[in-house]
Amino acid sequence: DGGITQSPKYLFRKEGQNVTLSCEQNLNHDAMYWYRQDPGQGLRLIYYSQIVNDFQKGDIAEGYSVSREKKESFPLTVTSAQKNPTAFYLCASSASSGRATGELFFGEGSRLTVL
Amino acid sequence: GQSLEQPSEVTAVEGAIVQINCTYQTSGFYGLSWYQQHDGGAPTFLSYNALDGLEETGRFSSFLSRSDSYGYLLLQELQMKDSASYFCAVRDHDKDSNYQLIWGAGTKLIIKP
Numbered sequence: 001d002g003g004i005t006q007s008p009k010y011l012f013r014k015e016g017q018n019v020t021l022s023c024e025q026n027l028n029h030d031a032m033y034w035y036r037q038d039p040g041q042g043l044r045l046i047y048y049s050q051i052v053n054d055f056q057k058g059d060i061a062e063g064y065s066v067s068r069e070k071k072e073s074f075p076l077t078v079t080s081a082q083k084n085p086t087a088f089y090l091c092a093s094s095a096s097s098g099r100a101t102g103e104l105f106f107g108e109g110s111r112l113t114v115l
Numbered sequence: 116g117q118s119l120e121q122p123s124e125v126t127a128v129e130g131a132i133v134q135i136n137c138t139y140q141t142s143g144f145y146g147l148s149w150y151q152q153h154d155g156g157a158p159t160f161l162s163y164n165a166l167d168g169l170e171e172t173g174r175f176s177s178f179l180s181r182s183d184s185y186g187y188l189l190l191q192e193l194q195m196k197d198s199a200s201y202f203c204a205v206r207d208h209d210k211d212s213n214y215q216l217i218w219g220a221g222t223k224l225i226i227k228p
Binding site for chain 2: 042048090
């Protein structure tokens with residue numbers, strides 16, 4: 001079955017540590033996205049990539065980094081520079097046509113807690 | 116600034132009909148999407164309206180009025196499994212002319228037996 005796989009589902013981090021969240025898709029989608037979701041709020045865009053080896057900052061990129069070395073993979077690193085990293089992180093992808101319709105496919109999310 | 120407004124919470128009875136409204140104020144507009152998200156889960160795409168009018172998909176319908184910057188999601192024959200948060204999102208362009216989605220804060224739908 002095609003889809004998006006995020007790991008780990010739950011992650012605990014000590015302050016000052018970097019952590020990397022994995023996102024893999026087998027939908028053959030060109031575009032991939034990382035969102036952050038805080039309780040009672042909508043989704044905020046961290047980074048997105050429309051093609052391999054290229055990515056752009058979203059609205060809240062500070063303290064985060066990404067790479068897009070393969071079409072299938074778009075890992076997100078939450079660095080120690082991110083002051084309030086505790087949140088639910090969602091990875092998504094879209095086909096070319098999906099970009100015109102607003103249809104994103106999401107992974108199950110990674111919940112990061114800073115201790 | 117860009118913003119989408121939707122009620123934070125709506126309560127309805129099983130079997131009834133409920134409407135979730137969304138008003139938007141954005142610099143550009145290409146369409147309005149709706150997503151459903153169960154607690155702790157991933158958002159799933161429900162519908163998209165680029166033109167004025169009503170789009171129906173089974174028990175769910177979505178409406179758009181571009182002149183009023185307004186849309187709504189209509190859920191009929193409510194079932195307990197419809198208890199979830201519903202998000203509206205506007206399709207716009209960012210400063211680099213890339214498509215972007217601007218999200219509302221979500222409406223929590225509570226369904227009572």
